Amino acid sequence: xxxxxxxxxxxxxxxxxxxxxxxxxxxxxxxxxxxxxxxxxxxxxxxxxxxxxxxxxxxxxxxxxxxxxxxxxxxxxxxxxxxxxxxxxxxxxxxxxxxxxxxxxxxxxxxxxxxxxxxxxxxxxxxxxxx
Numbered sequence: 001x002x003x004x005x006x007x008x009x010x011x012x013x014x015x016x017x018x019x020x021x022x023x024x025x026x027x028x029x030x031x032x033x034x035x036x037x038x039x040x041x042x043x044x045x046x047x048x049x050x051x052x053x054x055x056x057x058x059x060x061x062x063x064x065x066x067x068x069x070x071x072x073x074x075x076x077x078x079x080x081x082x083x084x085x086x087x088x089x090x091x092x093x094x095x096x097x098x099x100x101x102x103x104x105x106x107x108x109x110x111x112x113x114x115x116x117x118x119x120x121x122x123x124x125x126x127x128x129x130x131x
Contacts, residue, residue, distance in 0.1 A: 007044055007066040008044075008066070009044045009045065009064035009065055009066060009104055010065070010066060010067055010103065010104055011064070011065040011066075011067060011068060011071055011101060011102070011103060011104065012062055012063070012064055012065075012101070012102045012104055013043075013062070013063045013064075013065060013071055013079065013099055013100070013101050014060060014061070014062050014099060014100040014101075014102065015060070015061045015062075015063075015082075015096065015099045016058060016059070016060050016096060016100075017058070017059050017088070017092045017095075017096055018056050018057065018058045018059070018092060018093045018094070019056060019057050019059070019091050019092055019093060020055065020056055020057075020093065021052065021053065021054070021055055021056055021057050023091055024050070024052065024057035026091070027057075027059070027091040027092075028048075028050065028059070030085070030087060030091065031048070031059060031061075031085070032048070034085050034086070034087075035061070035085050036048060036061065039061070039063055039074075042074045043063040043064055043065055043071075043074070044064045044065060044066055045063070045064040046061065046062070046063050046064070047060075047061070047062040047064075048060075048061055049061075049062070056093060064104075071101075079101060080098065080099060080101060082095075082096060082097065082098065082099060
């Protein structure tokens with residue numbers, strides 16, 4: 001039986017949210033458990049990014065999709081629809097009102113790496129970046 005070719009993403013869906021710096025670790029764990037885990041099962045891939053600033057932390061989630069139809073199936077029809085998590089209002093500085101959807105034109109080099117373990121997911125390649 002021949003191997004089925006792996007689908008390649010053509011669409012990136014980008015969500016951004018900001019928390020007070022002192023709630024960032026708690027929100028990161030919550031975001032992973034409630035938001036990212038279900039997304040991992042539906043998207044071709046997911047990246048979680050974090051930028052710790054002096055007073056707040058920005059989280060960015062990028063999910064990768066084969067096409068707009070598969071992304072629309074996940075969002076319930078409208079790929080631009082925001083799906084706030086139950087506790088987002090408690091954690092976030094403000095609720096995002098949109099996501100960004102970009103067509104992937106090219107990828108060069110190791111654009112994602114293998115960051116699946118818990119230690120690597122919460123570790124930083126630069127060490128502690130606290131300000």
